[in-house]
Amino acid sequence: MSIMLDRVQFFSIYDMSIPHYFERAEEVVSRYRSGWRASEVNDVIELYNIWLFVENGFSAKTWDDEVIEVIRGFKQDVISYFQCEQSSWPELYGKIVFEYRHFFWEIVDRFNIKCSLTVDGLRTAFVDRGRELSYVLSRQRLVSKYNRVIAEMLRDNEFAAEWLLSEFVEGREDGNKDRFYFPSSLSLEDREKIISDYLDQDEPNLNYVRLVLVAKKDTNLRLSDDVILKAKRVEKILNEKYFDPENAMQVKYAISIEDDASKPLKWVEYEDGTPILCYSKPIMLKHEGAELLHYCRYGFEFINRPGNIELIARKSESSVLERVMGLKGKFSYEINTAFRYRAAVSLLQMHGLYGTLNAAGRSVEGSVKDFYERHLKEEFGYPSTALSLPDPSMDWIAKCRVIAPEIDAIAKRHDHFSRRGSVDEELLQISTDTIRITDVHSCNGVRYYVLNGLPDDLCRLFYLLFGDQSMLAYVDPFKNQHSSFFKLLVEHNGEIAYDNYAEYQKRDINYLIDQGYLNVDNDGFIIVAKQVELFLLKYLYDYSCIPAPANKEYIQDYLNDMMAKGWVREDNYLLSPEERNYFEYYMYNSKYTNGPALRNCYVHGSNRSLGNEEAHKRAYFRLLILMILELLKIEDDLKFRNV
Secondary structure (H helix, E strand, C coil), X not given: CCCCCCCCCCCCCCCCCHHHHHHHHHHHHHHHHCCCCCCCHHHHHHHHHHHHHHHCCCCCCCCCHHHHHHHHCHHHHHHHHHHHCHHHHHHXXXXXXXXXXXXXXXXXXXXXXXXXXXXXXXXXXXXXXXXXXXXXXXXXXXXXXXXXXXXXXHHCCCCXXXXXXXXXXXXXXXXXXXXXXXXXXXXXXXXXXXXXXXHCCCCCCHHHHHXXXXXXXXXXXXXXXXXXXXXXXXXXXXXXXXXXXXXXXXXXXXXXXXXXXXXXXXXXXXXXXXXXXXXXXXXXXXXXXXXXXXXXXXXXXXXXXXXXXXXXXCHXXXXXXXXXXXXXXXXXXXXXXXXXXXXXXXXXXXXXXXXXXXXXXXXXXXXXXXXXXXXXXXXXXXXXXXXCCCCCCCCHHHHHHHHHHHHHHXXXXXXXXXXXXXXXXXXXXXXXXXXXXXXXXXXXXXXXXXXXXXXXXXXXXXXXXXXXXXXXXXXXXXXXXXXXHHHHHHHHCCCEEHHHCCHHHHHHHHHHHHCCXXXXXXXXXXXXXXXXXXXXXXXXXXXXXXXXXXXXXXXXXXXHHHHHCCCEEEECECXXXXXXXXXXXXXXXXXXXXXXXXXXXXXXXXXXXXXXXXHHHHHHHHHHHHHHHXXXXXXXXXXXXXX
């Protein structure tokens, strides 16, 4: 195999290395103009790469029109060479340096080179390098033209399962992922067998095994329950092998309900370095009836003051490692460490509340009923009805089966009310429409202002102000003290010297000044010029929405400006988009494949293990949390309606 020297290579129009290759390209062009012609395959592919620069609008400042015309002529040299060498292409392919091999298939496809692909030819070319079949899969015309040949190659390629899972299961929001095309003659049965055989390997890649578990059945991939179960068992084996508890870092979560009447509502203590969230039992027990749900809102911090659920997964909280490590399913709810922490703590909070009330002869369910049946009716005139909640004597499975459908029943009633302004009981009873909590509309014309995609200008602001990779937080004398420029501004507004920034940083600072978010005072210090807008942007960055304000005069003009720029759009659902995703993850399995699907599991009489009492108990507490969140969101909706 030839050795890759410092040959010209075109990666993409966004690649920063393009100027680096101009000097080498000039050497090649100079030799070409002196009479040299490429006769070795790697030289020919280098001509193709130089041609790609000009084809995509790039040229060195020293290249005049004559040089550019010479480079444009490389195209015909490349085509002529490969047309002459088509009969012996497997041998030719073996001479290509590794970095250039994918260009061979690009050239064959792009210029329609009459290169006859056969199973024997492909096997010869890819002997001991089966991964390179992926280069062919990235060329749609080749896959279509050599449908059966490529299908046969895939059936016994050890990497085919990874390509299938990468294309049809893996999700990449940045779009930076190779696109693979698969022959139509590779049937669903073939695809399932390829993945099943992959799971039978001695040591399949754990990341891809996990993708099998979150695959969705569709026209491209339809894995049987047997294959899913096999993947689950393989994952367990690999987890035990790679993640030995003795070598793992354990994270502990703890809460404590304290009797001390002198203590505040909540505080934090530490035991052997582990934070313990402490709550005052006397204050907890003071919240009776409907007020207990307000205690959950503020004491447990289930919902913040503007009205968004705090328990959702927020992308803004993902660390760099969480963003780049592992493979994520395109049908998976994206979970990070912060989400896991809040999910674990909220269960502990409900467990503690449940036990404390039971010991006092009360119940969480009683407060939930009082909130729905009495409080919403008396406070807002809401036409609520009797709520069916579990009897204390029921086992945990039975409790789950009672509460799960009630969440949707509450949702259906509020959607009916929101659309009509009242409830027609007879119409509601005969309605066969399935209304989930994620479908419910708001009583108000506009309930949220939500992200309208991510326009380039907003994306840049998010990155510069709030991103943990923005270099604007890295400035003397505050280097390595703050994870974002926003946090630096909050702590040191008016203390950051403009001249302490390097020139490359000043370009971004100047952009924020030009946009009106910052100013430089007479002493040369940076000050925030648009405080309200900055905090609205931060909220939008964290929650992907801003609740419609009760005090419209205060920030409505700012929201209107965001709408005019195309940054946000109006939304009239009870839950924000991210809150709807949160409920989808926990309740159903229509959108996400990695969630517990609690509603579907219990309402449909799933054959869950009857012996796993602790798991059913956790499921019940989670459903109870979801119902409390639903009722608090309905209360907010009714409050806003009456403003």
